[in-house]
Amino acid sequence: xxxxxxxxxxxxxxxxxxxxxxxxxxxxxxxxxxxxxxxxxxxxxxxxxxxxxxxxxxxxxxxxxxxxxxxxxxxxxxxxxxxxxxxxxxxxxxxxxxxxxxxxxxxxxxxxxxxxxxxxxxxxxxxxxxxxxxxxxxxxxxxxxxxxxxxxxxxxxxxxxxxx
Numbered sequence: 517x518x519x520x521x522x523x524x525x526x527x528x529x530x531x532x533x534x535x536x537x538x539x540x541x542x543x544x545x546x547x548x549x550x551x552x553x554x555x556x557x558x559x560x561x562x563x564x565x566x567x568x569x570x571x572x573x574x575x576x577x578x579x580x581x582x583x584x585x586x587x588x589x590x591x592x593x594x595x596x597x598x599x600x601x602x603x604x605x606x607x608x609x610x611x612x613x614x615x616x617x618x619x620x621x622x623x624x625x626x627x628x629x630x631x632x633x634x635x636x637x638x639x640x641x642x643x644x645x646x647x648x649x650x651x652x653x654x655x656x657x658x659x660x661x662x663x664x665x666x667x668x669x670x671x672x673x674x675x676x677x678x679x680x
Contacts, residue, residue: 528556528616530632531639532624532656533597535561538641542671543604546639549669550613555636560618561597562627563589593619625659632666639669 531546533539543559550557597617605612620627632638643654657670 526636527634528558529553529637529639530558530560530628530635532628532641532660533559533561533600534624535596535600536641538643538654538671538673540600540604540641541674542639542641543601544608545669545671546637547601547604547608547613549637549639551611553636556614556616557601558616558618558631558635559597559601560620560628560631561593562620562622562624563593564621564623590619590621624656625663628656628660629663632664635666637667637669638664639671642670642672 529546529550531543533543546557546559549555594617597619601615601617605615618627618631620631628638628640638660640657640660641654642657661668661670
């Protein structure tokens with residue numbers, strides 16, 4: 517029998533990230549899965565120019581004069597994603613996987629679906645706030661699950677299970 521970890525996947529593993537705790541769980545899952553599959557990882561972050569947009573990397577989302585995008589916004593988002601992924605890789609330890617960072621403006625589900633066209637697996641985090649959040653997927657994960665043409669893993673948010 518051959519070792520399944522020695523066989524590369526059909527393409528990289530794509531993971532959506534926005535710096536939120538749910539996304540960090542998804543990135544950790546994707547890093548572990550990439551190790552098992554001997555695959556590369558493509559960490560994808562979508563950003564919007566709207567100043568009211570809130571996400572884990574919200575500090576990078578702002579507008580310049582006349583509501584124009586800050587010229588360095590893409591660079592700031594790329595650096596934030598790279599730093600976050602590097603930190604999670606270091607927490608997991610070796611062996612490290614090859615990581616490609618993709619940051620594009622647009623709706624998260626649309627950017628993820630485009631970035632996963634050649635992928636073997638797409639990983640997203642799940643919204644997980646309160647009792648209802650545990651039952652419902654977020655809008656991005658719902659759209660991705662319904663429109664992806666490859667296997668999708670929705671990583672549930674970790675919840676505090678300690679009694680209140």
